[in-house]
Amino acid sequence: MFKTRHLLLKLLTVCLVIGGGYLVYLDARITTTFTEKMWELPAKVYARPLELYAGASLAPDDLAYELEILGYRKVGHTAGPGQVARNRGRFEIYTRGFDFVGEREPARRVLVDLAGSRVDSISEAGRPVDLMRLDPVQIGGIYPSHGEDRVLVRLGEVPPTLVKGLLATEDQRFYQHWGFSITGIARAAFHNMQSGRVVAGGSTITQQLVKNYYLTPERTLVRKLNEVLMAVLLELHYDKDQILESYVNEVYLGQEGPRAIHGFALAARHYFDTSLEHLDLAQQALLVGMIKGPSLYNPQRNPERAKTRRNVVLDLMAEQGVVTQAQADAAKAKSLGLNRARRVRDSFPAYLELVRRQLRLEYRQEDLATLGLSIFTAFDPIVQRQLELSTTAVLDQLDKGGQLQAASVVTRVDSGEVAALVGGRRVSYAGFNRALDAARPAGSLLKPAVYLAALERPTHYSLASVVPDEEFAVQLPDGDIWEPRNFDRMAHGPVLLYQGLANSYNLASAKLGMDLGIDAVVDMLRRLGMEGYIPPVPAVTLGVGEYAPIDLAAMYQTIAAGGFRTPLRSIRDIVDARGEPLRRYPLEYDRTVSLQAVNLLHYALRAVVREGTGKGVYRYLPEEFDVAGKTGTTNDGRDSWFAGFSGDLLTVSWIGRDDNGGTGLTGSSGALKLWAHFMARASHRSLAYRMPDGMETAWIDAETGQLTGEGCPNARLMPFITGSEPRQRSNCSGRKNPLRDWFQSLFGD
Structure with a gap:
């Protein structure tokens, strides 16, 4: 007998030690995480x-x-x-x-x-x-892995009728009990015995909060015991108002796709598109009623069931003296008043x-x-x-x-801010983002770097310099022979430098790049903002390599900004949960290219759209609306590109196939159409022209590159870095010209 008592005493001691240790564990779990969970956003x-x-x-x-x-x-x-x-x-x-x-x-x-x-x-x-x-x-959020979302409010910001209605419906003795209700548990146990399984919980608001914060949703006696113990511990450490405030911010009230709606403040926005403080009595009662079953009483899916539940809550509020019966009846007569605005x-x-x-x-x-x-x-x-x-x-x-498929990046010319972005044909699809990740050859979109590198050497090159568009071959280090070809398979002989870019001649561009040196071309691409790998091979002059639209947008942003390298940015400010500034992203820029050389490049890129491969943009844009841009096409028409800018927007567009198959499109017949269709409707500012110091204009014979007179055959007005004008002069001294070319028109009358 003595041995039995001794054994029982030992077992009791062990149970007390284990139980005490378990209570200590639960207590530590609550005290170390409750405040963090309360403010987890x-x-x-x-x-x-x-x-x-x-x-x-x-x-x-x-x-x-x-x-x-x-x-x-x-x-x-x-x-x-x-x-x-x-x-x-x-x-x-x-x-x-x-x-x-x-x-x-x-x-x-x-x-x-x-x-x-x-x-x-x-x-x-x-x-x-x-x-x-x-x-x-609000265009989105960055949610925890469980997808919960909420908007925090203080208890004092919650309408009093909502608080009283919540207590009347969910926990009438909230301010009297110690975290659990004996009568509620007894009532739940009776229902469970009747059904032969766990169908009711008899939970107080404190217990519900514990379950939401710490426990899994399954209905077992072990989980229920943990819930009661933790509810008591929670009430020992925190006062009633703190617990109620946490519940108001935590209670689950529905789902929007993968996003879980928690708390009355966010639910007010979601269901009624109003702030919590502006909810009327009927709306408050509807949200309180949803606690019993957020899916069952979802007003968007089950409006009649939700209205019935809302009216039950209103009657209960009247019965408990929260509102008068007349106020409840008036609220019951109202429609649900749901937010029907589109979800963005x-x-x-x-x-x-x-x-x-x-x-x-x-x-x-x-x-x-x-x-x-x-x-x-x-x-x-x-x-x-x-x-x-x-x-x-x-x-x-x-x-x-x-x-x-298609991808486009739009930036603000004056700031480098990314204003819009499309990553694929299914514009709202959260799949492969081609604007950021579709690395493809750039075709002729890299050619401006070649011409800009040349124009930075005004003692050797100008827009009127003559470059040969003739076939040539280069032996590569591995013994292979590289022989570029023009798109039309023809050589065009001597052409002016700007014409080589305007007409996207491969032979002229590649020869110019080889004369400059591939290192100079790669260096220019780096200075323009290209950060990824750039293959240092002759074919880089014609766009070889792998570049996403966002990479090319960075390059053209520097060109559009007059040679100021402006890192592309999407974020302006970050503010913490208290509304205090945490981080600002101000405009950053660094001049990396000669202002005068970029000005000359702008002339050539205007020529692309006025007389070259990009002139199709003016089937969409008004003739007087000035833009600059460049077409790009890769081998077998696999990639169709267009990059260009107006006075306010820069856009890079790509069209191609995910399997890298041929599209049958050039830059002009594909991406140009997308670019121009968009810019004609979104851009509000024509590209202005202002010639910087250290430059002047001269009349040039567009066939020979020689100085000529206004009104002479083939005469056109062109800008030059001072001292870089041609030395030779044609035999024509000039005559009155009733016609003006597009560049002359930029200077006005």
Whole structure:
């Protein structure tokens, strides 16, 4: 008997030690992670805010689109934030307001009048508004692996009726119990015994929070015991308001694709497109009712079931004295009032991937997914929309079978910011991102580097220098012979340097590159912003190598910016969860190429579109709208390229096949059409011309490259670095010329 008691005492001691140790483990788990979990937030990625001011280029339909994707509701007359009333070109907008970096844009009602495709005036209560910004579109997020998303709020920011309705429905004795309810557990046990399985939990709000934070969703007695123990420990360490605040931010309220909607604040945005503070009683009751079954009572999928559940909650709120029965009845009479705006979050996967890659250079994925960062980007939804429309329209025209793919990168000429990006034919598909990863030969898109390297040597080369477009061969180090050919399989004899680029002559370009030296060509490509591997072989003059559209956009950005190398960037600012600036990405630039030489290259690239391989752009653009660009075609028409810029936008477009098969397209018959279709609709500023110091113009005979007179045969006005003009002169001294060439027209009357 004594031995039995002794053994039982030992077993009891062991159980107490194990149990005590387990409680210590649970306690440590709660105290070390509860605060972190309470503030675990994914990063939010925002587009640029739309700036409105008198004179801004903006079409009425573009403003309407921006407001649509922002979720502004169309009404007859605005009465609260997030609403818009439109009468043709007049928009009455009640803005939501937004906390920008270091500045608050207030919520206000404004009148925006547009005339044609420009903002005519902005006023607020009859007073003019010089400048305002709409709240930026959230285009995506960087979520934890479990995909949870939430918007944190303090308990004091939650409408009192929502809090009281929550307690009345989910846990009437919340402020009296110690984390669990004996009556609730007993009631659940009775139902479970009746059914023969676990069908009810009898959980308090504290228990639900513990389950969401720490436990798996399966219904077992062991998990239930852990839930009760941890709920008690949680109540020992934290006060009731802290627990309730955490619950308000944590409760699961539905799903949007892979994104889990947590917390009342995010649910208010998701289902009603309004802030938590602006929810009416009916909307509050609907969200509270969804807690019982977010899928079962999802108002978007099961509206009648959701309305029935909402009305049950309203009756319960009236019964508990939260509201009067009259208030409950009035709320029950309301429609669901759901947000019907189109979903744009995570609809731009190609651009979001660019943002993520830039972020990964400086932040851990874990931090991005949990620290609640706000990432403000240069993404322009209006430009993106047009790029997508143009991509679809042109590919449908070129290829009914769906074999062709396309990719484009659009940047702002003045800043190097990436405004829009398409990674494939399925513009919203989060698959292979060809804009960033489709490494293909560049064809003639690399030729400007050859000509720029020459033009940096004004004592040897000018736009009027004569270069031979003749067949030649080069023996390579491995003994092979490299023999370039023109696209038309013809040699064109002596041509002026600018003509070699304008007409994309391979022989002239390759010969010029060989005379300069391949090292000089590679060095120029590096200075223009090409960072990947560049093969130092003669064929690099004709585009050999592997380059993605984003790589070529970096190169042409430097050209468009007048020789200032401006790293492409997608992010403007990063703000922490408290709204404090964490990192800014200001404009960076470094002059890497002669300003005068780039100016000459601009002339040659204008000639490409005015008289050379790219002149098809003016089937889309107005004749007076100046642009510069370059076509590119690789062997057997596998890749069709076009890169070019106006006064505000630079765009690089590619069309090809994923299997590297022939397309039957050249740069002119493929990518040029996509580029021009887009630029004709998205670009608002013609490419201006201003000749820098150290340059002058002269009349040149376009056949011989000699100085000539205005009005002489083949005469054209051309720019030169001072002292680099031709020495020889034609026999024609000049006469009055009623016609002006395109370059002369840039100088006006």
